[in-house]
Amino acid sequence: MSISKKGLLAGVATATVALVATFVAPAAYAGTSSAACANVGSGYAVQKGKTVEVFTSVVGDELTRYAAASADFTACTGIKINWNGSDQFEAQLPVRVAGGTAPDLALVPQPGLIAQMVATGKAVPAPNAVKNNINRYWSKSWRGLGSVNGTFYAAPNSANLKSLVWYSPKQFAKYGYTVPTTWTAMMAQSDKMAAAGQTAWCGGIGSGGATGWPATDWLEEVVVREAGATVYNNWINHTVKFSDAPIIHAMNTVWNWMGNSKYVGKVSTIATTSFQDAVTGIPSGKCMQLQQASFIAASLPAGSVVSPTGDAWVYYLPGINPAVTTPVEGGGEFYLAFNSNKATVEVQTYLSTPQWAVSRIKAAGSNGGWLSANSGVPSSTYSNPLDALSAKYLSDPSSTFVFDASDAMPAAIGNGAEWTGFTDWFANGTPVKTVAAKIDAAWPSASN
Amino acid sequence: MSNFWSDNLPKLGQMVAAIAIFLAVLAVIFFIAGKANGKKQRPIAILVFLGPALLLVVIGLLGPAIRTLILSFKGSASHHWVGFSNYHWLFTDPSERIVLRNTVFWILFTPIITTGLGLLLAVLLDRMRRESVAKSLIFMPMAISFVGASIVWEFVYKYANTNQPQVGLMSSIAKHLGFEPPNWLLTQPLNTFLLMVVFVWSQTGFAMVILSAAIKAVPADVMEASALDGAHGWKLFRGVTFPMVRSTFIVVLATMVVSTLKLFDIVRASTGGNFGTSVLANEMYSETFIRYDAGRGAAMAIVLFLLVIPVLVYNITNLRRERAIS
Numbered sequence: 001m002s003i004s005k006k007g008l009l010a011g012v013a014t015a016t017v018a019l020v021a022t023f024v025a026p027a028a029y030a031g032t033s034s035a036a037c038a039n040v041g042s043g044y045a046v047q048k049g050k051t052v053e054v055f056t057s058v059v060g061d062e063l064t065r066y067a068a069a070s071a072d073f074t075a076c077t078g079i080k081i082n083w084n085g086s087d088q089f090e091a092q093l094p095v096r097v098a099g100g101t102a103p104d105l106a107l108v109p110q111p112g113l114i115a116q117m118v119a120t121g122k123a124v125p126a127p128n129a130v131k132n133n134i135n136r137y138w139s140k141s142w143r144g145l146g147s148v149n150g151t152f153y154a155a156p157n158s159a160n161l162k163s164l165v166w167y168s169p170k171q172f173a174k175y176g177y178t179v180p181t182t183w184t185a186m187m188a189q190s191d192k193m194a195a196a197g198q199t200a201w202c203g204g205i206g207s208g209g210a211t212g213w214p215a216t217d218w219l220e221e222v223v224v225r226e227a228g229a230t231v232y233n234n235w236i237n238h239t240v241k242f243s244d245a246p247i248i249h250a251m252n253t254v255w256n257w258m259g260n261s262k263y264v265g266k267v268s269t270i271a272t273t274s275f276q277d278a279v280t281g282i283p284s285g286k287c288m289q290l291q292q293a294s295f296i297a298a299s300l301p302a303g304s305v306v307s308p309t310g311d312a313w314v315y316y317l318p319g320i321n322p323a324v325t326t327p328v329e330g331g332g333e334f335y336l337a338f339n340s341n342k343a344t345v346e347v348q349t350y351l352s353t354p355q356w357a358v359s360r361i362k363a364a365g366s367n368g369g370w371l372s373a374n375s376g377v378p379s380s381t382y383s384n385p386l387d388a389l390s391a392k393y394l395s396d397p398s399s400t401f402v403f404d405a406s407d408a409m410p411a412a413i414g415n416g417a418e419w420t421g422f423t424d425w426f427a428n429g430t431p432v433k434t435v436a437a438k439i440d441a442a443w444p445s446a447s448n
Numbered sequence: 449m450s451n452f453w454s455d456n457l458p459k460l461g462q463m464v465a466a467i468a469i470f471l472a473v474l475a476v477i478f479f480i481a482g483k484a485n486g487k488k489q490r491p492i493a494i495l496v497f498l499g500p501a502l503l504l505v506v507i508g509l510l511g512p513a514i515r516t517l518i519l520s521f522k523g524s525a526s527h528h529w530v531g532f533s534n535y536h537w538l539f540t541d542p543s544e545r546i547v548l549r550n551t552v553f554w555i556l557f558t559p560i561i562t563t564g565l566g567l568l569l570a571v572l573l574d575r576m577r578r579e580s581v582a583k584s585l586i587f588m589p590m591a592i593s594f595v596g597a598s599i600v601w602e603f604v605y606k607y608a609n610t611n612q613p614q615v616g617l618m619s620s621i622a623k624h625l626g627f628e629p630p631n632w633l634l635t636q637p638l639n640t641f642l643l644m645v646v647f648v649w650s651q652t653g654f655a656m657v658i659l660s661a662a663i664k665a666v667p668a669d670v671m672e673a674s675a676l677d678g679a680h681g682w683k684l685f686r687g688v689t690f691p692m693v694r695s696t697f698i699v700v701l702a703t704m705v706v707s708t709l710k711l712f713d714i715v716r717a718s719t720g721g722n723f724g725t726s727v728l729a730n731e732m733y734s735e736t737f738i739r740y741d742a743g744r745g746a747a748m749a750i751v752l753f754l755l756v757i758p759v760l761v762y763n764i765t766n767l768r769r770e771r772a773i774s
Contacts, residue, residue: 416738
């Protein structure tokens with residue numbers, strides 16, 4: 001759109017706002033008395049006519065929901081939020097920042113990009129109000145993910161959870177099984193299933209050219225559960241190698257679990273079964289449990305009831321090491337600011353509040369799909385029960401949250417050697433040390 | 449809706465303007481070319497007619513080829529020169545050697561089986577009753593893409609865990625015959641040959657149709673004359689029919705060799721290149737676009753290119769020789 005057009009539109013918008021303000025909104029700007037301001041919270045100064053751009057990779061209907069969720073904030077403070085979505089976000093953001101046209105705020109989907117942007121010197125640390133919110137509402141690990149070299153920059157937006165186990169409540173009830181809350185109990189119950197002639201675990205890592213990725217998740221879940229977030233994050237940057245003791249130990253744990261023929265039948269079939277097919281045996285009890293994120297619900301057989309008493313439901317994959325509290329693996333995005341204008345700071349602050357999260361969850365409607373790790377969000381806000389269950393663990397103040405490691409590792413490993421290595425591991429039962437050594441050898445050198 | 453128009457109207461305008469400019473440039477060139485006469489006429493005509501094609505070949509073929517060659521001597525992010533190390537890796541790394549071995553298997557077996565089977569069918573079906581029905585049925589798989597064919601064959605090769613019923617066709621047949629089926633796609637090197645079956649199934653119809661057309665083009669009097677001389681069956685085929693369709697056979701064979709070298713879809717859709725089934729083209733894609741190692745991907749592209757050249761050269765010399773004879 002041309003500049004003059006933008007100016008014209010802004011003019012029209014201002015005029016409209018002014019008109020509306022004249023007739024309807026004196027109360028809206030008067031302060032906390034209006035309905036909009038009640039939803040937004042207190043402490044915001046009214047700044048009419050200001051626009052704050054949030055640059056994001058979110059596009060389409062999802063972006064419309066962001067705009068809808070922030071309508072109350074605009075009505076209350078007069079600050080318009082321009083949700084600018086681009087499917088080229090990750091390529092465009094560095095270009096815009098380098099070219100001096102950085103957005104006010106960017107919704108960054110991974111910690112690596114936050115560090116990269118901070119290194120340019122153009123990003124600004126989070127204001128005090130945001131700092132207070134992160135200390136009050138998020139677990140420590142989230143604060144760490146939004147920080148670079150000890151300085152806190154970016155508060156999280158939404159979050160998603162991978163640490164789930166699918167099972168069938170009907171089948172569990174039929175055989176008298178219960179949802180385990182410790183790793184030991186989970187394994188003991190798996191032994192019981194095996195003794196009863198059942199297949200305790202479903203598994204499938206087939207995914208065409210991406211075959212192997214579900215197995216990388218299994219290892220990541222175990223690494224964070226056994227060794228904690230520090231070792232986990234050092235593993236991502238290869239200061240902890242695959243051949244080092246903690247990772248080898250975790251690989252052995254995975255092998256005693258998903259590579260155990262007692263639980264899964266013929267282990268090699270896991271390599272040739274697609275990850276979508278793996279979940280199809282859950283409702284009928286062909287296999288009893290499957291570790292997989294919530295999206296796999298779409299691959300359940302038609303007519304399956306997903307509910308705590310239905311054909312399929314999830315439980316939280318329990319922890320192993322008591323020193324690692326509520327280990328959670330997943331993903332999320334962060335709001336990074338590129339200036340400290342008053343309007344930007346206000347928007348940034350609002351986006352770190354429970355009020356914003358509640359508004360955004362409501363905008364998602366009954367299908368859900370938007371979760372916050374903000375502990376200030378009451379779980380009754382979620383209309384989708386699966387979301388409510390996931391949010392409970394994400395927003396647990398003691399949770400140890402880590403990002404998907406294979407996504408954060410260099411592509412040669414995370415999309416390459418780890419996939420092929422793990423596929424080989426499950427297909428041929430290759431010794432753990434050989435698999436680890438092969439992946440380490442493929443780690444790309446720093447300069448290339 | 450108003451957003452749609454305000455967003456897209458300028459783009460539409462730009463498109464129309466671009467086309468108008470293109471046509472104007474063409475008009476000017478043709479006008480100048482038309483004005484030229486005498487000595488300049490021929491070189492200008494050559495330039496006008498050959499120039500655009502040459503330009504496109506340089507931009508679309510020669511440029512990328514040279515760039516690929518350069519990239520193959522650089523590292524994964526193309527920042528530093530690495531000499532022949534990408535090639536060294538390709539020919540010494542144990543898993544890459546399996547890839548090269550598979551590629552050789554594919555070239556040795558697939559084209560000859562596909563073309564041979566196509567020829568056999570063409571001869572057997574020739575002048576048979578309801579020839580066209582049989583030929584259409586055999587030709588049909590050709591209409592399915594390789595990815596589609598791979599998914600169809602996945603149901604044939606499917607292997608279920610031991611405690612579950614075998615729903616895959618081959619596994620089920622094996623079970624009924626009384627032996628425990630192997631996990632077909634995991635069994636090396638059988639799995640590579642199982643993937644070749646998909647290619648042969650899909651491409652035999654094509655070879656058959658082309659060769660059948662060539663057989664039909666053999667003049668009837670030649671056939672009758674040889675029959676009068678006592679040539680029948682195998683003798684007729686070896687002495688008369690095959691020599692007459694030999695050049696078509698070679699063209700089909702060469703086409704099959706080239707498409708075998710390019711083969712990527714079947715491997716990617718069936719096994720993703722795992723379990724020792726990968727071929728060069730599949731690895732080239734994975735290295736370049738999944739593991740972001742442009743150097744290794746480029747080196748593979750160059751090797752593929754070198755492998756195609758002899759086929760092309762043979763094809764072209766063969767065509768030239770025939771032109772010289774006729």
